[in-house]
Amino acid sequence: MPIVRNLSRAASQLLQSSGCGCGVSIVPVRCIGVSPRQVASDASFHSVTFSESDHPRVLITGGLGQLGVGLAKLLRKRFGKNNVILSDIRKPADNVFYSGPFIFADVLDYKNLREIVVNNRITWLFHYSALLSAVGEANVPLARAVNITGLHNVLDIAAEHNLRLFVPSTIGAFGPTSPRDPTPDLCIQRPRTIYGVSKVHAELMGEYYHYRYGLDFRCLRYPGIISADSQPGGGTTDYAVQIFHDAIKSGKYKCYLKPDTRLPMMYIDDCLKATLEVMEAPAEALTMRTYNINAMSFSPEELAQEVRKYIPELQMTYSVDQVKQAIADSWPMNFDDSNARRDWGWKHDYDLPELVTTMLGFLGSDSRVAQAN
Numbered sequence: 279m280p281i282v283r284n285l286s287r288a289a290s291q292l293l294q295s296s297g298c299g300c301g302v303s304i305v306p307v308r309c310i311g312v313s314p315r316q317v318a319s320d321a322s323f324h325s326v327t328f329s330e331s332d333h334p335r336v337l338i339t340g341g342l343g344q345l346g347v348g349l350a351k352l353l354r355k356r357f358g359k360n361n362v363i364l365s366d367i368r369k370p371a372d373n374v375f376y377s378g379p380f381i382f383a384d385v386l387d388y389k390n391l392r393e394i395v396v397n398n399r400i401t402w403l404f405h406y407s408a409l410l411s412a413v414g415e416a417n418v419p420l421a422r423a424v425n426i427t428g429l430h431n432v433l434d435i436a437a438e439h440n441l442r443l444f445v446p447s448t449i450g451a452f453g454p455t456s457p458r459d460p461t462p463d464l465c466i467q468r469p470r471t472i473y474g475v476s477k478v479h480a481e482l483m484g485e486y487y488h489y490r491y492g493l494d495f496r497c498l499r500y501p502g503i504i505s506a507d508s509q510p511g512g513g514t515t516d517y518a519v520q521i522f523h524d525a526i527k528s529g530k531y532k533c534y535l536k537p538d539t540r541l542p543m544m545y546i547d548d549c550l551k552a553t554l555e556v557m558e559a560p561a562e563a564l565t566m567r568t569y570n571i572n573a574m575s576f577s578p579e580e581l582a583q584e585v586r587k588y589i590p591e592l593q594m595t596y597s598v599d600q601v602k603q604a605i606a607d608s609w610p611m612n613f614d615d616s617n618a619r620r621d622w623g624w625k626h627d628y629d630l631p632e633l634v635t636t637m638l639g640f641l642g643s644d645s646r647v648a649q650a651n
């Protein structure tokens with residue numbers, strides 16, 4: 279078996295020469311030349327003060343979606359404005375562009391992404407780019423490219439440059455054969471959407487890179503996220519955001535899921551708080567690298583009933599979208615997040631009543647909320 283012997287000798291020589299002595303640090307560096315397009319990064323990114331240099335240097339990919347702008351705001355408050363770079367392939371609104379560093383980054387362009395990480399001395403990466411469940415089913419090739427090839431690019435760059443990497447997963451990483459009430463961290467995962475398949479792949483690849491190359495990979499499975507000042511990007515849980523807008527505007531909402539479809543949900547502030555907390559948690563506290571997090575669980579009819587406490591005239595009708603209903607019927611109804619609560623002290627702040635008053639207050643129905651209380 280001379281070939282096998284030679285291969286294992288070569289591997290052990292590489293391991294010994296890796297420098298850190300831990301035996302896992304050979305990183306999957308891709309053989310590429312120097313990019314011909316050495317874009318000078320914005321001069322203001324370089325003007326890091328002494329105290330700012332103690333903070334991580336953060337890049338958020340896919341940052342112009344429902345969650346990224348809020349995450350940038352939270353991280354900038356904590357680490358300083360210039361230490362957090364928001365990126366996307368879309369054009370930012372003026373208020374986002376002027377609120378801190380923004381850069382174009384296509385996660386499918388490996389060399390450009392690598393250049394951004396190097397030029398800006400990035401140390402933490404939040405990988406938010408993705409096509410969500412409903413839009414993913416409408417364009418499987420694109421979802422496969424962004425969610426899987428994009429992830430591979432990010433993983434290699436993170437491993438090569440020793441980054442701490444956060445990749446969100448989702449309730450959509452489970453499927454009809456998973457236990458649904460509640461769904462634990464470790465169980466059967468056979469999702470039936472390209473979105474879910476790509477997220478299980480992300481969980482497994484991230485954990486593999488952690489054990490194989492020492493990558494500091496951290497992952498939370500988010501429930502459906504509800505926010506007032508940002509629009510969802512084409513998921514199955516989006517109804518729980520739209521209902522607030524329509525209830526205030528017209529007093530009517532036509533729901534695409536059946537009235538009793540129960541799904542785990544969370545207010546955006548809790549989601550972003552959890553994301554920062556797991557990234558700041560000491561590595562020793564993490565017994566796993568992928569955690570469920572949860573806050574509440576409700577059906578469209580239960581949400582409508584809570585909204586009617588403040589907008590009694592709300593009329594809810596149902597026109598079921600078969601694709602979204604089939605997806606929702608295969609997802610968890612309740613999420614077991616006891617490991618996150620035990621390991622790094624996860625605790626949500628918003629249950630259904632607080633969610634509803636906060637959303638209505640944000641969207642301009644404060645007077646109705648005040649009258650009802």
Ligand SMILES: NC(=O)C1=CN([C@@H]2O[C@H](COP(=O)(O)OP(=O)(O)OC[C@H]3O[C@@H](n4cnc5c(N)ncnc54)[C@H](O)[C@@H]3O)[C@@H](O)[C@H]2O)C=CC1
Pocket residue numbers: 339340341342343344345346366367368383384385386405406407408409410424428446447448449499500501502503504509510511512513515
């Ligand atoms: N919003 C939610 O309810 C949940 C979100 N998540 C995860 O959190 C992350 C962020 O979610 P959202 O902000 O809601 O998503 P979103 O769909 O609102 O935003 C995704 C962003 O990715 C960008 N993008 C698409 N292709 C790209 C490419 N080639 N290169 C760079 N960027 C690209 C889009 O322009 C978009 O701004 C996603 O990974 C999602 O799977 C997980 C569970 C629930």
Ligand SMILES: CC(=O)[C@H](N)C(=O)O
Pocket residue numbers: 410411412448449450473500501502503512513514515516
């Ligand atoms: C729960 C999610 O991941 C997302 N909101 C979707 O519905 O696709």
